[in-house]
Every structure is written in structure tokens, then in C-alpha cells.
Amino acid sequence: MPKLSDKETRDFLEEKNMICRIGTVDVNGAPLVTPIWFVFEDEKLWFTPRQHSEWLEHIRANTKVGLSIDETDLPCRKVVIRGNAAIEFEVGHDDKWRELYRRICRRYVDNSDDYVDGTIDQPRALCSVNIPDSEVRTWRFPVGDEHYSGIWAKKYWTQDAKIRSTRQGLFEKIDKKI
Secondary structure, three states: OOOOOHHHHHHHHHOOOOOEEEEEEOOOOOEEEEEEOOEEEOOEEEEOOEOOOHHHHHHHHOOEEEEEEEOOOOOOOEEEEEEEEEEEEOOOOHHHOHHHHHHHHHOOOOOHHHHHHHOOOOOEOEEEEEHHHOEEEEEOOOOOOOOHHHHOOHHHOOOOOOOOOOOOOHHHHHHHHO
16 A cells, blocks of 8 residues: 655644544553544644543553544545653643644634633643654555555455456546545
């Protein structure tokens, strides 16, 4: 399957309005997936759980997280990350990193300063996942002259798979859209 280059990955993570889904586990091992806002800066994904967020409690107990950032429109790029979340600032120290929070909000809300100022009395923690220390997988549909046989990793194909050598149907639509 075609992977995103490092530059394509960075550009994708820096696009506005991309939602990250963070997977955490509670003390009993039950999973929880939560959509969150984030910003990608200094090779880290930064995010800000509210003080009573269930998933913040999970991170306090177990720093291992899974992150998924993807798009539904073609070429259906995705970035999947397994890593460890660090609580950079615990709840109650928001003034030390409020400008970073404003940058996160600017990615999602036009009137981000009003949003931040309107919720300034609601404490948050500041967390990050260091991308170079994480397992990162990327993917997208083939585009242009790329052969569509690369749409899946080889391990997913059965031995008797008949990989066609022509681009038909769906892949023509992908090429036209991109």
C-alpha cells in the first residue's frame, strides 16, 4: 500500500480541521476511543484533555495510546500511531501553555480566541505524543500512475489472488479527483 512520505505525513498532520481519535484503556483493560483536537509541532502531537476527561485518567494510569488521524475523501490518507502520552502539564497550569492551546483551537474554530477566552476558567492538562519515539503507519490510495496492487500490504493478499494489471472503475475516479 502506498505510504505517505515524511513530508506528506507532516503536511497531512498540519492540515486544519483534522480530527484525531485517541485510544486509551481503563484500569480493567476496557478500551475507549475519543475524538480530539490536536496540533502537530516540534515532532509531537499536542492535545488538551479537560480535567474530568475519562481518557485523562486512563493516561495517568497507562501512558500507552493509539492515535488515528484519517480522511474520508479520496485519497483516504491515514496516519496511525502507537506511542506513549506524556502529561507535560497537569491540570491547573493552563497559563503556562495557553498560547499552544490557542494554536490548537485555531485549527478548528474561526473565533478561536473567543472560544479559549470563554472557557479559560475550565482547567485542562497538556499532553503530547513524541512521534519519533512512536510506531507510525501511514497509507493512502494509489494515485496517478501508481499501480493499484499496492493498495494493500502483501500480507493481506491470499496466495491465489489475481492482481489485475489495468486501472479500472474506482481508481479512475481517484485519479480524476486528485
